[in-house]
Amino acid sequence: MNDVMPFQSPENAGESARTANLQTLALRPLALAETGLSRHFLTELMIKHLYDAGLLSSKQLMQRLALAGPVLEELIEFLRKEVMIEVHGQGFDKRELSYGLTQRGRETAIDAYARSGYLGPAPVPIQRYREVVAAQTVHHANVTAASLNSLFADVVLRDSLKQQLGPAMNSGRAIFIYGPAGTGKTYITQKLTGLFADTCLIPYAISVNEQVISLFDPLLHQPVESAEQSPSLMLDQGHDPRFVHCRRPEVITGGELGMEMLEVHFNPVTKEYQAPLQLKANNGIFIIDDMGRQRATPMEIFNRWIVPMEEKQDYLTLGAGRHFQTPFDQILVFSSNINPLDLADEAFLRRIGYKIYFGFLEPDEYGRIWQQVCAEKGINFEPQLLEFVLTQLHAKHKVGLRPCHPRDLLGMAQDRVRYLGGDAAALNIESLTWAWDSYFVRLDAEVEMSSTTLNRRNDHV
Template sequence: MNHALDAARAAAPAVTSSDANPDSRLRLLAPRPLNIEDTGLSRHFLTELLIKHLYDAGLLSAKQLMQRLSLAGPVLEGLIEFLRKEVLIDVHGQGFDNRELSYGLTQRGREVAIDAYARSGYLGPAPVPIQQYRKVAAAQTVHATHVNADALNELFRFTVLRDSIRQQLGPAMNSGRAIFIYGPAGTGKTYITQKLTGLFTDSCLIPYAISVNEQVVSLFDPLLHEPVSDSEGGPSLMLDQGYDPRFINCARPQVITGGELGMEMLEVHFNPVTKEYQAPLQLKANNGIFIIDDMGRQRATPMEVFNRWIVPMEEKRDYLTLGAGRHFQTPFDQILVFSSNINPLELADEAFLRRIGYKIYFGYLEQDEYRRIWQQVCTEKGIDFDPELVDFALVKLHEQHQVGLRPCHPRDLLGMAQDRRRYLGENAASIDEVSLRWAWDSYFVSLDAEVEMSATQLTRRNDHV
């Protein structure tokens, strides 16, 4: 029994994404700080961050500082008042828009800014303390969103996916356990797994950065996190409006990595040039889905990758390290999906595979499934559907060459046949057997060529002996 998962589900807020007023849910989830104490950060930390922004920009108005720091007016006013008393900033009259006062650094303020930059190069919105981030992540856990058969069938309404796989995917998404999807290459594993985030119609709050003992780790990634429009996301002078602007409201994240994955990508990265910390992939995937595609082809060995997940999968928390060996704990709240065209038994031992709740096999197609995909591709590419051409592909090509039926074949073969028709100045909406056979010969490695190349390589080796 997974007590960590049960606790995360129990911590989910009573107000859900289906409520009439989603903005109220966000305000309850992450209330807007009303003063410096509410931010969970020290005044010293916030003033240094503000000074670095002024050092970077030169002169900034209060509105511009609010936008850069993601802090509401009352919090910013307290910081500015303190800095003026310490003679670190001064007022420069009218701002660039000729309406607002602007603030700049004094000589003493510039010296403090240079010293602050030497310790940390982070320049962005005020971070969220790790303790607050843990609470928010637990409250919006992805495991509290339950998938039902209607939602899954609607998502794959126009996708040829056999019922046995559908009946496994749905419960697997609800289980809170890792999922292993495997099968031959080209059987639709990547395509199907990448569509799974479509099952989640709600959003979650992602912090721009988190603070661990006032060491800042950047978390929001515009390449991975997709902001959703809302009416209350920005800083405001009004105390009763909006949620904490240090968060951004995003669709539930989907993080995908493949053969490029190295173990260093799963740890906090420190850039010695900019003196900034960057969150690892699994931290960016929190409250969403993390897909490790092409499992077994990473730069790291399969067992290195698998062993990295044993503790997070069991405890629903991860342990990361900053400089000088400082450890900290983060939530591990995501649906972890492994996808591979290698037999799982060749990648991991039985003890690890037992920890993965669902192993879902994607096999070759039946002929009727192949026909349906063929017809769909014809519709998408504007090709006249010819049942006899499908029979030709099935009997004269696949069966004769003993090539299994894969979902990728109709799209690839018809696309290449169209390429030839266009090149010859022929009607690309009509594909004949000649063009299809040409596409087949161009798509698959020729057995004759393979034999010839092997013989050539053998001759070269003999010549060198």
């Protein structure tokens, strides 16, 4: 009799390998001691869930706490001995027992809520979090010329920039992208996360001396599994479900950035701690856009990053001045249309490995973008109109060629044609000239609205 190996499709084989890797990275704890958390902490978290829901079955408790059955059984047995929970017969699904709080349990839950308002899956101890972040570091991802060219296959980006961006992403050092407004800095930097096809594990929360800090953010983290698949993670096999299997994070902030967003935030109403942005960006990319226009000053922000950039560690503070150390494993990207020398001193700029300048386009690059936008908007491409824009508008008015101009000018010209009832696929010199005049600030208007003129004519304000 021949031994026949079961057939696995490439997709199933890949899924099996990925599951095995996740199990190795974060093995599911099957005993209370393996969670890294005390029995006192977990029982308080469990009774808060029961206080919140009223009655919960074992399966529901496993899902809420992200703990395996054997761990849950230990907690239930202890709480029953302490007369904090009681069995309420069959649960809502009529197939298993459900549990509720006794009067003593309710009083304990109220006391627990007074100390911490966190109500979610069991957190991951900070030391275990450090180990997982190190094992899945973003700096082990290998960016090649082939992967970069593939990512930007449909983007007009000169080779000299690609040859800088690729090595910069492999370097593990911070990147400063600068140049005039409208030269594609934000668009290109936001596409860089597409270079990472792999995934990582992100905990719902971490525990620092059993103070819980919420970390998983559905606005920033994209789970690979859907919420409907989560019950399958509650089996006594697979990776530790206190972690969410996600795409590598992409955290982007701009002018709204304040120094408080880079520190652990405590909500005195809910009594919960929330992780800062850089902690949420671990194992991914953190982009600070429009550098120099934040609520915090550039030097405040830059000084905040000196130690993390050099040591690959960050130091955060909980209440009462308690400090703790976290990994700083991310690709940090600054983007600005302000001269870097006007934002930071040489000592800081030296610590940034790559300074990449995004300048104006060459006419052929501008033309390729023009043709792409025409195809996207269903506009007939006419070389003579492109030539008119380049020579009679840009060159005549001495306006540099920026990647944003084709889309903006063609879109506005098309708006006018539609308004006049014409064919939106057919533009002409008149519509493009109108778009140009509407897009750029007129010189005479700029002079008329100068501060000197306004002071003389303030009776019209």
